[in-house]
Amino acid sequence: MSAAPTERRPAPGGRAASAPVLGRASEPTVFELSSPGRVAWSFRSSGLPPWDADELVPAQHLAPEPVALPELSERDLVAHHTRLTSRQYSVDLGAYPLGSCTMKYNPKVCDTAAGLPGLARVHPAAPAAAIQGWLELLVALEGSLAEITGMHAVSLQPPAGAAGELTGLLLMRAHHASTATPASPPRTKVLIPDSAHGTNPASVTLGGYRTVTVPSDHRGCVDVAALRHLLDDDVAGIMLTNPNTLGLFEEDIAEIAEAVHDVGGLVYYDGANLNAILGVTRPGDMGFDIVHLNLHKTFAVPHGGGGPGAGPVAVTEALAPFLPGPRPVATGAGYGWHTPARSIGRVHGWHGNALALARAYTYLLATGGDGLRRVAEAAVLNANWLRQRLRGHYDIPYDRPCMHECVVSAAGLRRRHGVRAVDVGKRLLEHGFHAPTVAFPLVVDEALMIEPTETESPQTLAALADALIDIAESASPDDHAAPRTTPVGRVDEARAARRLVSTFDARPRC
Numbered sequence: 001m002s003a004a005p006t007e008r009r010p011a012p013g014g015r016a017a018s019a020p021v022l023g024r025a026s027e028p029t030v031f032e033l034s035s036p037g038r039v040a041w042s043f044r045s046s047g048l049p050p051w052d053a054d055e056l057v058p059a060q061h062l063a064p065e066p067v068a069l070p071e072l073s074e075r076d077l078v079a080h081h082t083r084l085t086s087r088q089y090s091v092d093l094g095a096y097p098l099g100s101c102t103m104k105y106n107p108k109v110c111d112t113a114a115g116l117p118g119l120a121r122v123h124p125a126a127p128a129a130a131i132q133g134w135l136e137l138l139v140a141l142e143g144s145l146a147e148i149t150g151m152h153a154v155s156l157q158p159p160a161g162a163a164g165e166l167t168g169l170l171l172m173r174a175h176h177a178s179t180a181t182p183a184s185p186p187r188t189k190v191l192i193p194d195s196a197h198g199t200n201p202a203s204v205t206l207g208g209y210r211t212v213t214v215p216s217d218h219r220g221c222v223d224v225a226a227l228r229h230l231l232d233d234d235v236a237g238i239m240l241t242n243p244n245t246l247g248l249f250e251e252d253i254a255e256i257a258e259a260v261h262d263v264g265g266l267v268y269y270d271g272a273n274l275n276a277i278l279g280v281t282r283p284g285d286m287g288f289d290i291v292h293l294n295l296h297k298t299f300a301v302p303h304g305g306g307g308p309g310a311g312p313v314a315v316t317e318a319l320a321p322f323l324p325g326p327r328p329v330a331t332g333a334g335y336g337w338h339t340p341a342r343s344i345g346r347v348h349g350w351h352g353n354a355l356a357l358a359r360a361y362t363y364l365l366a367t368g369g370d371g372l373r374r375v376a377e378a379a380v381l382n383a384n385w386l387r388q389r390l391r392g393h394y395d396i397p398y399d400r401p402c403m404h405e406c407v408v409s410a411a412g413l414r415r416r417h418g419v420r421a422v423d424v425g426k427r428l429l430e431h432g433f434h435a436p437t438v439a440f441p442l443v444v445d446e447a448l449m450i451e452p453t454e455t456e457s458p459q460t461l462a463a464l465a466d467a468l469i470d471i472a473e474s475a476s477p478d479d480h481a482a483p484r485t486t487p488v489g490r491v492d493e494a495r496a497a498r499r500l501v502s503t504f505d506a507r508p509r510c
């Protein structure tokens, strides 16, 4: 393969690029690099006697012709993947202020612990007697999560936040089924604020309920009067996140929970924003009945292409008998599995994404109770510092103290220069930062949802703020062409969803 030309890119974190990064505008695939007969590595001999494939595998099961796999030398293969790696942005490379997603730096000690052979090389079907250490870890993690959330019991099975939501709704359904009388018609509605994350209404539909939207008030919080108007005995529950997706604390949460309980509904906590309240307050103390946690946001598990997530669900004592099973339990003589009496059944093939759970447990041990509180305090401080710094450069629709993320708007830039939130996000890539969440929450026109997290230094925060201010000050219609300095320019973000091409066509393209 010929030597790749060099190209200049800004270094992550807004610092000026000092060294060129190898890469090409369009990287060939391994199929295009393939050359017949090349192999990455081979033994001189397998040590096996010569064998005939037909004797080992019946002819009818053999492919008519060899599969067209790429053939590359080890050297070229390593170079190819190393080049691709250098073209990526990741939490390890710099700030990743993707609001609501909590893309914070994950301490490497968590990976080290999760990689221990005693944890990583265990088959999930191993008998309980052979995995006492694993079971002890899971029981301890459940206990810690129950304490952090102020709930009674936890299921570690759901493998993601959205999976936790569906589990929570199935628990809600099981609860209502258990309290229904022959005369009471099934409840059909779940209330969701208009600022909610899209997975909430999707989970409601999957859970067999109908979404009813609750408007936000002028403060960006649930409009309690409007909520009261919607409450009746057809309401199965309400799904809320606190702080909400505008980064604002729902100050009326106790009143909201009481009002929903008064009509027999349950109160569901979407834990995607738990980072903001760790060690400060707890969903259980606010009146929530069901909580899902995004371990892959709050407790150091890579996500967003970095690895599998974990969305445990925590519940009150009344709902514990419905939890998915089997659950890890202390038996007195050690540890084992137990399925709760009225369990909704399994929500995952095995016991959850076990290594994600091990990472999260390591994070909890390494951070400690007081450390968790400092996480929340620093996350909130950082977001408020950014909000103050951006005032006057961006519109701030709900300009009051925020929690761990702040939502600003590019509506003014759009009016004056035709520059939209998405253009600001793309220009931020040119400054060496990941983009914030754009166009969400839907209640804010041209929203930019910025979550700096607690892991970024004041210097990085200042560089991020400077970049955003520079983008606002120099806004021009040319910004539609951004990003101009990244290996890949602006892509059509909807095309892959609408016209999915999931295979590589090795035939020459004209």
Ligand SMILES: Cc1ncc(COP(=O)(O)O)c(C=O)c1O
Pocket: 100, 101, 160, 161, 162, 163, 197, 199, 200, 241, 245, 270, 272, 273, 294, 309, 311
């Ligand atoms: C508020 C909120 N709820 C739920 C989810 C869904 O979590 P997951 O992506 O793990 O399914 C997200 C994801 O970003 C979120 O921000």
